Amino acid sequence: MSWCRLWFALALLLAAPSLAAPAAPDCSTPRKAADSLFDWLRPDSHDPAKASACMEVPEGADGGALAVQLKQVLDARGLYVPIPSLPDDADFTDEDGAAVVVPLPDELPVLALVRGGDGRWRYARDTLEAVPELYGSTFSVVSLWLQQSLPEPFHQRIGPLYGWQYLYGTVLVLLAWLVALITRRLLRNRVRQVLKRAKLPLSDADYSKTNGPVVALVVCGLLYLCLPDLQLPIGLSAPLTRVVWVAMWLAGVLLVHRGISVGADVARGWAAQTESKLDDQAIPLLRQAAQVLVLVVGGLYVLDAMGFDVWKLAAGLGIGGLAFALAAQDTVANVFGSINIFLDRPFQIGDWIKVGDVEGVVEEVGFRSTRVRTFYNSVVTVPNSQLTNANVDNLGVRPRRRIKMTLGLTYDTPPDTLEAYAEGVRAILAAHPLVQRTYEVHVYNLGDSAVEILVYYHVVTEGWHEELVTRSQNLLEFMRLAQDMGVSFAFPSTSVYLESSPEHPLPRREERPLPQLRDVFDSFGPDGSRARPEGPAFGRSWSVKGRETGDRGSASDGG
16 A cells, blocks of 8 residues: 555656646747746636736736736637647748737737747737727626626636626526517517508518527527626637527528518519519529528538638539539529529419420429429429420410310201201300300211211310300200201211111112203202202301301392
């Protein structure tokens, strides 16, 4: 046991010189001069006079007080001085040949170390002269007043902090939360007033998307501004400041992202009141473009707030840009396809289109794809690159819709009755208000099982529902006309006739003499007794040509 005690005592003696603070400040190099401020202001070696030994103290100033204030400013702002990365060369000069070292060029450029005429490195006089101003801008009057007003128990250490720091931190969080709630309410009322004057709709459910980001942004912003007042040690202030700073950027990016979504909802309500469909198509596309831009730019700022070198990251992305472009060429093609759709406008939101096997109504045009609602009520996603290279049949831009059908009457219908029925169909089309006055109705063909009447016309409407209603009304009128005229529609059928049998042979057909046959076909020729090349004269015609010329011929059967 005695040997163990002896070895333990020897180890303490050997380690003592390394644990103790240096006997005197060393200002021989920039690194040692910068480190002297922190070596002599540690809890175990708190000596402000020695901490200011490597400082160009202005005349009449208290060097020890300035050293303490400078360290408090650095700790409160969470600024680590990178001691290991500072030069340890007594003859160091920068790129301009000056014997100057700036440890924090971005965060605190006024902090500098210079080499004096005696070869010693010290904190610059300009730095020391700026310390009172830095101290006043870092700590508010409220924090200093609170420290002076609180009784002695609040100045005792409780764990890693003092009592007044716990109290002030709690008050700060509650105050930030209260200010955030008030800001949210005032902002909501202001937005409602502006939208009400502009007569733009916005529901509470849509606006509530921004409530969380607004509160988070205000709370993080106030905490970031007031954290130095807590005078936390560098081990707490640095990571806490970094966390609050990153959270503030995340809240800001989320607020802008959701604000764009809310703005798109407002714009969509405004676009619904306009006659043009171009704005309906542009709003989703612009919303996605703006949100993607916010995520990309905001992501870079968030990475910068987390301590990453964004420029080096951008350079790395530039090196791998070619491989990324090759891998994402389909995505790039779809993006350019969406731009082409927006510029060329082959269709708009709500149009009925047909692309290949896809047929339906356009619901949304996005950056990558277009969503089409089919007549089966399913949604088909078509890449925009395919739409730009395919034949798009836009059925939704038709000012009128064509209807073509064939009516088949039985072969036992007399010719005059056939013509009269065709004229009745023309009258039905002429009476309908949605039928364009370019219809055509004619006895068209002698089919296998019926005499076919061609019915061809257009319905002046842009909706499929109105087309179906008009078609139904016309068909019912055609059936009523056939019923009143006593004609019948022929069914597709095949009739088998038994011409003769041994018991009932066919009678022998007498052959007419040539003069008699000549008299028959001559009677159908020009000026013949049975000639009626233009059909029966009903006295008026409902054909398009007859209505245009006002034909009101006399009733005659043509002989």
